[in-house]
Amino acid sequence: MRRVVLAVPDEFAPFRQAARGLLAEAVPPHAIAWSEGEPDLFAGASAAPTSGGVGDRVGPAPDGPCAPPVAVPARFLPLAEEVIRHRAPERFALLYEALWRITQGERALLQVASDPLVHRLERMRRAVSHDAHRMTAFLRFREAGPNRFVAWYEPAHRVLRQVAPFFTGRFAAMHWAILTPDASLAWDGSAACFGPGVSRDAAPCEDALETWWQDYYRATFNPARANETALRRHIPRRFWRNLPEAETVPELLSQAGRRTAAMTSEKLRPVIKN
Amino acid sequence: MSKAPSLREKLSILADAAKYDASCASSGGTRRDSRDGKGIGSSTGNGICHSYTPDGRCVSLLKILLTNFCVYDCAYCINRKSSNVRRARFTEQEVVDLTLAFYRRNYIEGLFLSSGIIQSADYTMERLVRVARLLREGHQFRGYIHLKTIPEASPALIEEAGRLADRLSINLELPTEDGLRRFAPEKDGATIESAMGRMSGAITAAAAEPRGPRFAPAGQSTQVIVGADGSDDATILGRSAGLYGTHRLKRVYYSAFSPIPESSQALPSRAPPLAREHRLYQADWLMRYYGFGSGEILAGAADGMLDLAIDPKLAWALRHRERFPVDVNHAEREMLLRIPGLGVRSVDRLIAARRHRSLRLADLARLAGSERRLRPFVVTADHRPTALLDRADLRSIVAPPRQLALFA
Secondary structure (H helix, E strand, O other), rough: OOEEOOOOOOOOHHHHHHHHHHHHOOOHHHEEEEEEOOOOOOOOOOOHHHHHOOHHHHOOOOOOOOOOOOOOOOOHHHHHHHHOOOOOOOHHHHHHHHEEEEHHOOOHHHHHOOHHHHHHHHHHHHHHHHHHHHHHHHOOOEEOOOEEEEOOOOOOOHHHHHHHHHHHHOOOEEEEEEEOOOOEEOOOOOEEEEEOOOOOOHOOOOOHHHHHHHHHHHHHHHHOOOOOHHHHHHHHHHHHHHHHHHHHHHHHHHHHHHHHHEEEEOHHOOOOOO | OOOOOOOHHHHHHHHHHOOOOOOOOOOOOOEEEOOOOOOEEEOOOOOOEEEEEEOEEEEEEEEOOEEOOOOOOOOOOOOOOOOOOOOOEOOHHHHHHHHHHHHHHOOOOOOEEEEEOOOOOOHHHHHHHHHHHHHHOOOEEEOEEEEEEOOOOOOOHHHHHHHHOOEEOOOOOOOOOOHEEEHOOOOOOOHHHHHHHHHHHHHHHHOOOOOOOOOOOOOEEEEEEEEOOOOOHHHHHHHHHHHHHHHOOOEEEEEEEEOOOOOOOOOOOOOHHHHHHHHHHHHHHHHOOOOHHHHHHOOOOOOOOOOOOOOOOHHHHOOOOOOOOOOOOOOOHHHHHOOOOHHHHHHHHHHHHHOOOOOHHHHHHHHOOOOOOOOOHHEEEOOOOOHHHHOOHHHHHOHHHHHHHHHH
């Protein structure tokens, strides 16, 4: 049994290097035990945000022979780059199994979405992609000074690098930091700097504008349409504690029935002239 | 007369006044960002819902009215002249400041600005355009802007609105001329249609000239209120098909007529089930993405209404059993799209996969997420539903009673 320890759990480059060596030696998937070591993302690393987070310079490469590149279909790379950010420990083994089958003659494997392995990888990719999208949606900045903003966020997967270009492109002229339990990202208006994870109390605990945002959230809700099931489907519970508007939800839902009844009460309906 | 509302009160009043507009989409804008360091904002082309209200509706844009004072008296509208609702008016600068403050905190994708009609159509439209101009030119705002267009406003103002905004919209509100006459006496169907036609021409012309001046790159949309007048679903879908065809609308929004405070007695006192709105959206998707003609969706249905208990594609399949089962290993894309339970993306992946494998039922289950609904309608390498399609209780097999839970 070959043991492979990847020190950087969410970067494609170290995995690629390890996989090239194993494929060159024709080591079959069942003979490898993959595991992740301690994250060591921050050994002086600072990746340009436009790299999309695939910076080869980030993270130490694992030991091993410098194996030749393996020709794989173009769609493998974007799939693997996202799957590697998934937290499931089996992601390395699944990706290697796909590489193995592709290089053993199943060149078109990834086009067969109905294949159990491809199906599973695609579901993992979608989970990561969805999680990254949610981070762009549900992250909230709090003002920490003039033109300085800080956000605390808890992604399900390791998607900070994936969303970095979104935030640096949108809020380029602001100075801000995004803090997560795994990693952090600071932007000073010109360069992005990745750092270690921090705890929640490193982020500001309030922003004066949040009460305004809650006012807006209350006002834009139509009590006649209250539907808690639909709300929970769109915003699962785990996001609520970091969304300032979420604390208004119980009150809005509990009052919805009474407000709707008042609206439809006949006494309040003046006759309009024709 | 109560004292003038504070800015924070105005936000509540004018967001409340705007919430009956169903649209909150932020998709379709040109891709852009502010990496040049000059302004703020970006658009990825795909919309982002930054939150959801407790009714499950997307909150993507700051959706407010500039003012809820209005000279019109549309029966369905909370802001109509004869309503006793509290009135307020933002200054243009206040809207700009609120938009930017919310945007910087990542609450929103941008602004959806509409207004009651004050003084005149041009006077009001000028103020909407001024907000967009302040954002775009004064602050280099690259987020999303959706402006409501007033059909009677001068073409020059609409031209400028189109240059500044990602999306423009005029709400039709009532699907028929008769409905408009009864409930929105100051609105004129012909004026609305001709304004939509002019905007459609400008959108198409600008899209053909990528280097020329922009005009509403995310297109135009409209809204139809469902259940206020007596229009059935077939009428509404026919109207939508006409709008998609004639004016190339990006979206038609369906808004189930909702009880409002201070509502007019001209209106029904009961709201239609929200499920009806949901089924209309599904039927709308069938027209736009699944190749269904508007007349086809309800062909064979008794009363011109969509079935509330099952989705319109399944209802169509149950009425057209002679078209099934479909052999998924050989059928054309057009027919695959008609199989209940198979979406556009699943169909495209199915077509790619079958070039390399002969598909079995388990493969189909992985592609579609579930096979229970598909089973009676498909032939695979290992499955042929001989008797299922002839069963009288097929509907109860493929349509579980819990399907409606989300929209009850």
